[in-house]
Every structure is written in structure tokens, then in C-alpha cells.
Amino acid sequence: MTPLTETESKRRLGSTLPTPEEVLAASVAEAEAFCSAIGEPVVAKASGVAHKTEGNLVRLGVTAEAMAGVFEELAAAGDGSVLLARQVKADVELIVGGYRDETFGPVVTVGIGGVAAELFGDIVAILAPPEPGEVAEAVATLRGASLLAGVRGRPPLDIASLEVVVTAVSDLLLADPGVVEIDCNPVMVEDGQAVVVDALVVVV
């Protein structure tokens, strides 16, 4: 089984996938230009590496001033390029995934993400492809469903924006039998909109 890079994974998931503004920068100059275009600070990630968080290869809050040093370090740890993205301000983190169940075939999962995601194991599945209303119905059965209704005065999750992510995962599973598993993790809920910050597609 082969994990695809973040860039390739997002490409496979299609252009409808909601992602933050991002660029794969090949040079410090490109990276600095992105900073000035999108506003500081930004997120910088090593490219072409799995388990970026565990390898300390994701840097938050990178300013244009600090970019040269960060770029050099991450480029060396990865494939020479550095992935830059607007820093998303999440109210809640979700994990949207996809896999093939032996009995029921392709399924899409939605779970509460964050550092304690695996501790709580709060996850629901929807048979692919999802039918109208099923995403909302499934998400309502999460133990953490109330987090998505808007915490501390924040706007509630726009379920249609999550449906776009679920559909992208479902479409890829159904279109490509070589896809074993998909992780959109984290999917951040920012101002009520689901934004896929990182993605991993595993192929045979």
C-alpha cells in the first residue's frame, strides 16, 4: 500500500474539495510572495512526507520574516518544495475518511477530530454514495454532535459544506478501485464552513 503525498491526495479528491488557499513553493522567493499575497502568518509543511505532524514538519504561524529559515529546514526534510497554506482558524476539527468494508463496500466516515480523536473514537459512517439527508442524519448521531451546532457563540456547521467533502471522498472511492483508504484530517470548521487542511489517499 502506498500513501500519496498531500498535494497528490488533494488532487485526486478533485477540484470541489474545499481547501485553504495554498501553494507548493519551490523557492524562498515564491514562499515570501505567497505570504504577502495571502497575509501573514501562514502554515508551512514539508512536501512529499507522510506523518508530517509526528516528524515536526508542520509549522504554524510562520511570518514572511521567518520564512527563509523555515523554508530551508522543511525543504531539506522533504522533496525540496514547501507547501504553504493560509492558517485556518478552527472552531472544531473533524476527520472525514473513506474505506472499503468487506460486507457493505465503500463507506465514508465522519468523526470528531483533534488530539483526542482516537481516545473518544466518535465516528459514524455513511454508505457510499451518500443519499440526500444522510450526512446530516449520521452526523446527528455523533456523541459530539452538539460541538457542530455552534460552540461558544460560533456559527453552526453548514452541513452542505461537509456534504461536499463527503461526496468528494465517496466519488474517489467509487471511481478508483485502487484507492484503499482516504483521510481528510483535519477538516476544520471555520466560520461554519468545512475546510480540508490535510488529506491522505492510500492506494494499493
Next chain:
Amino acid sequence: MLAVHPSAPAIDGVDAVPTLDRAVDLALISVPSVRAEVAVADAAGAGAGAAIVLSSGFGEAGPEGKAAQDRLSQVARDAGMRLVGPNCMGVVSHLGDGRWLNGSYFWAVPSVPGGLSFVSQSGAFGGMFFAHLRSSGRGLSRFLSVGNAADVGSTDALEWLGDDPQTTAIGMFIEGIGDGRRFVDVARRITPHKPVVVLKAGKERAGARAAASHTGSMAGSHTAVRAAFRRAGILEATDTDEFFGLIDSVDSNLAPVKRVAVVTISGGPSVLAADAAERAGFELPSLADSTLDRLRSLVPDFAAVGNPIDLTPQCPPANFVEAIEAVYRDPAIEGVIAINCGLDFVEFGQGVARGVAATGKPTTGFVLDAPRVAAAMTGAGVLLSASPERAVVALQMGARR
């Protein structure tokens, strides 16, 4: 009915012949596994529409057994005959007008006709199901133990029961679902008009999983099952108690309720029921002042008329009827859990029956060693459960639907 046996002239009063020499509709086959293939061929030759192979020693016994099982299916398929089993506990079916088919290995089978049908992948759980019917007094429509499901599988049985006018509710005990998406497609056509309750035991085997992903580590073996059941509109029970509670609830057509009264003359068990009711999310409201005034005029002054409402065994039996009916008529009460342990005042049961008749409020009960009370309550259509807590679960399951 005809028995086929190599040497006996008769079995339990049924004439026996050494070889099947006439046409039959149905063959029940209970022979050593090495003889089963010939028996299935004989049944097919006699024009049987179906053969039920109760014998064991097939797919469950290893590769040779599986090969023998495949030969059975082939013989049946070639003859256009359906095959139930092998390695199953058989079939029980109410044929109408009080006539029953017992094509099973069970000694004690139901004799009360009803609308409930049950499909089981476990013979032993079938025994638990029949024990539940006996203890609760509920009726049966059809029972099918699919065994190794060489031909007729759970999904086939479900599909048939969906179209069966005699069946009004379906229960299933499932360990494995072979044809996942077909099961969902069949079930979802049935559930809008006929409830399907499933107890799913055992873990589904995980498909290929990538250790690298969170999805792979977070998705449990049951995650997809829940998705499938949700799409199919299936009521899933998580354990045996909940299964029988749901079965009773769908069979009784209990409406969902929130505010309940626990009515009793048995203190301790009623407190257990009240505790379970609060855990289950029910409210136990106080009764209206007018109801309390009415009760105080009927019961001893030491009786507890809060909720639970303990009328006490010292209450004049004749007053039970009016007191219980007064509870039913209280506008704050939507449903009733009636508890009676060993105090066989028929008036208690009559009070519940009168209340149900007057208000139609959903009622479940636990009655122990009080046959006249139990008869009066079941006669009014009240669902009796095997413990105070199960009576609560049965009422709660109405709310899940």
C-alpha cells in the same frame, strides 16, 4: 404426513416407509450427513418445493463438509427446489386457522398465532426467542433457522417475510451478512411499512486497512453495519434485553411516550422500575391534585401516592380498579408501567385493563406469580416483561421508533 426410515414401520404414530415413494410438498431431512445428499435427491424426485436439512456436518465442519454442502445445493438447484439449512433448527409456521407446521428440532414451540416472525442465524438463540414468547404470552407468525444458508439465506427470508401478509413485524438474529448491499436494499423496502428489529452478534471482518490513516484505526468493525442499518431503517438492538424489549414494543405497536407513571402494590421492584425509567430518559411527574385527592379517598393513608404510586397490598382490592383508572386519566401521564409481584388481586389487573380501555395509554408491566393479574393485563393487550427493568426497556423502545 409420511415418515421415511430404513427399518421402522412407524415413528411416533406416523406411518413410515423405507423409501420415499410418493409426491410430497416439503421434506424435513434429519439423517447423518453422509445420507443427506441421497435424501435431498429423493425429495427433489418426489416433487418437493422445499427441503429443510436439519442435519449437521457440512460447511461448519471443514472443507469436506463444505464440498458436501455444495453438492446438496447443486441437487436442489437442478431440481428447482429451495433448500433450508443444512445445520439448522428448522422452521415453525402458523398455517392459519390454528394449524401449525413444526418442522424444527424444538420440543416446545409456540401455539399462539401472532404477527411476529423471526429469522435466526443461531439455532440456540431461536430457543431463547421461543422462551421469550412463552413467558410473555406473545404470538408467532413464522420462524426460520437458516443454519449454514446453503441456499435460503437471511436476506431471502427477510424478503419473503416482507411480502407475507400474515407477518406484521420481523425480528432477526444475525452473525454475518454475506450480501451487504442486497440486505440493505431488501430491508429498506420493508421497514417503511413493517418494523424490522435486528440483533447483530459478532464482529464483521475488517477489509484491507492502511495503518497509516486515522480512518483505518478509528473505524470499528461495527461502523459500517450501523451505516447500513440506518439507511435500511432497521431498529438495531445492542444486546439481548434490548432486542426482546424492541421486539415486544414493535409487536405491541406501542406509541412513544415521555411522562410515565409506575403503578404498583410491590414497593421494591417498583423503585427499580422508577430508577430504570429515569436512566432511560423518562420523566415521572407528580400527579394532579385532583388525582391525588381521588387516590387518597381510595387507598390507605400510609400509601405512597407520589410516583411510583404504591397503592399497597392493604388497599381494599375493590378500590384498585378506580385508583388505577384515576392514574390513567391524569393528564400529566402519557404511559404506565405496572408492577405486581405475587399479589394476585385480579382487581389490580382489571384496573390496568380499564385504564388502557379508557385512555389507550401505552402500558408495559412486570407481573410475577400473579396469574389472574397477568391474564387480565395481557387480555387488555398489555405487554408483560421478564423483569421491572425490561418493562421499562419495552416502553422505551416505543420511543426509539
